[in-house]
Amino acid sequence: MSKIGIMGGTFDPVHTGHLLAAEKAREQCGLQEVWFIPSYMPPLKANEPGVSSEHRYGMVEAAVATNDAFRVLDIELKRGGISYSYDTVSELIKRYPGRSFAYIIGSDRINDLCKWHRIEELAELVTFIGLERPAEPAQPGQLPSFLKQRLTIVEMPPIGISSTDIRNRLTAGHSVQYMVPDTVLEYIRRYGLYESRADD
Numbered sequence: 723m724s725k726i727g728i729m730g731g732t733f734d735p736v737h738t739g740h741l742l743a744a745e746k747a748r749e750q751c752g753l754q755e756v757w758f759i760p761s762y763m764p765p766l767k768a769n770e771p772g773v774s775s776e777h778r779y780g781m782v783e784a785a786v787a788t789n790d791a792f793r794v795l796d797i798e799l800k801r802g803g804i805s806y807s808y809d810t811v812s813e814l815i816k817r818y819p820g821r822s823f824a825y826i827i828g829s830d831r832i833n834d835l836c837k838w839h840r841i842e843e844l845a846e847l848v849t850f851i852g853l854e855r856p857a858e859p860a861q862p863g864q865l866p867s868f869l870k871q872r873l874t875i876v877e878m879p880p881i882g883i884s885s886t887d888i889r890n891r892l893t894a895g896h897s898v899q900y901m902v903p904d905t906v907l908e909y910i911r912r913y914g915l916y917e918s919r920a921d922d
Contacts, residue, residue: 727756761805829858892916
């Protein structure tokens with residue numbers, strides 16, 4: 723049975739930190755592939771994404787095009803509404819039999835796992851790969867046993883890149899060269915996203 727990593731998020735925009743995290747998880751946990759799944763509306767974030775779902779999908783598609791182990795799915799974007807992981811995983815299992823799935827999540831999401839929609843049922847369907855950043859240590863010891871036994875911690879190097887910072891830099895006309903893949907930067911420029919006035 724092939725093991726697939728799932729990386730969800732708004733990807734507004736996708737950046738090199740996302741790709742590095744996916745590759746680190748793939749390598750250390752023996753994943754055959756990592757599937758990026760842009761969310762339509764994340765349940766635990768107050769703010770809606772800044773650009774359209776079509777553009778967020780397009781940026782991820784551009785970012786993963788050169789890596790045969792990465793792909794992007796529009797399953798949550800087509801479904802619309804709040805993007806609950808349980809619904810997504812249930813649909814993936816029906817669509818892709820013979821595969822097992824592991825959710826790749828950051829330190830902040832590890833500590834929030836108990837708040838996830840139908841988390842006990844979700845934990846029966848998937849395992850979790852927690853990416854621990856040095857400045858944001860995970861606290862798996864505080865999780866209930868049904869989650870601890872389904873969680874693998876992977877150490878991440880400090881990156882210091884965030885989608886929020888990238889959006890702010892683009893709006894202010896500052897360079898984001900090397901913070902996003904060249905293909906993503908080209909996409910942002912082509913469509914004038916984030917009110918970019920940068921000539922990086």
